[in-house]
């Protein structure tokens with residue numbers, strides 16, 4: 001069942017060449033590079049066609065196609081979730097097994113349907129504690145059976161709601177899972193930590209954008225200074241990893257955006273001390289001119305030496 005479930009947009013890109021050509025014809029009338037780029041960008045167009053909040057959705061879809069990290073029933077935390085396309089992808093994939101997605105962002109944003117949003121700076125321990133608090137309640141943020149049935153399309157059989165006992169049994173079905181019962185592992189209730197965080201920068205030119213009401217569209221993802229972008233992204237990656245150390249289940253996965261630079265090797269080493277396998281990914285949908293890339297940590301190890309993960313001088 002888990003392997004056969006496909007969200008509608010996981011099919012190949014549907015874009016017809018005629019639509020693509022039509023968009024290219026609009027170049028001449030566009031007065032900014034950004035508009036021109038969006039209009040000729042097949043992922044941006046496809047995101048619109050498929051009602052996804054942004055082209056970033058395809059980055060997660062492509063990573064997931066490769067590593068199969070998101071599965072029905074999982075608990076997912078999506079750090080830096082605005083405007084919400086990763087959360088859209090995640091909730092579609094985990095919801096059939098009554099999974100849940102919690103998104104955190106420093107800017108205010110309406111979360112996609114079925115996703116729980118928390119507004120706050122993830123670098124603050126206060127925000128992290130709010131997330132933990134929410135997730136400690138095993139039922140918080142899960143769709144209810146009735147809601148799932150009302151969303152069902154005719155002829156589509158929805159998965160039955162798992163009973164509390166079934167869920168408990170599943171959580172403790174293997175030896176590694178049994179550790180979750182101890183106090184030390186009380187907070188380890190997350191299956192996947194996603195982080196697409198990048199520091200939000202105020203747009204200083206292109207005033208036409210200020211007319212947009214969604215704050216996300218008034219921000220830029222990079223400062224334009226490669227060193228700043230790299231250093232800032234490594235801070236965000238480290239905070240995501242600290243959080244994952246405390247909250248990720250054994251066998252859980254970690255996906256984290258970073259801007260390439262001098263410190264990324266040291267971070268990769270930290271990841272290798274915590275995960276079975278660590279990959280660097282540059283999905284096709286990530287613009288080639290961008291220094292952005294992603295670390296994918298597969299399967300948290302059962303025994304992790306905290307000093308090896310967090311002592312960067314080693």
Ligand SMILES: C[S@@+](CC[C@H](N)C(=O)[O-])C[C@H]1O[C@@H](n2cnc3c(N)ncnc32)[C@H](O)[C@@H]1O
Nearest residue numbers: 056080082083084085086105106122196197198
């Ligand atoms: C590239 S966008 C994420 C796009 C999102 N993954 C999607 O698919 O729609 C990066 C987000 O990270 C958020 N962010 C940056 N620093 C943050 C922080 N310290 N705490 C929470 N969110 C942060 C920004 O506000 C921005 O919305």
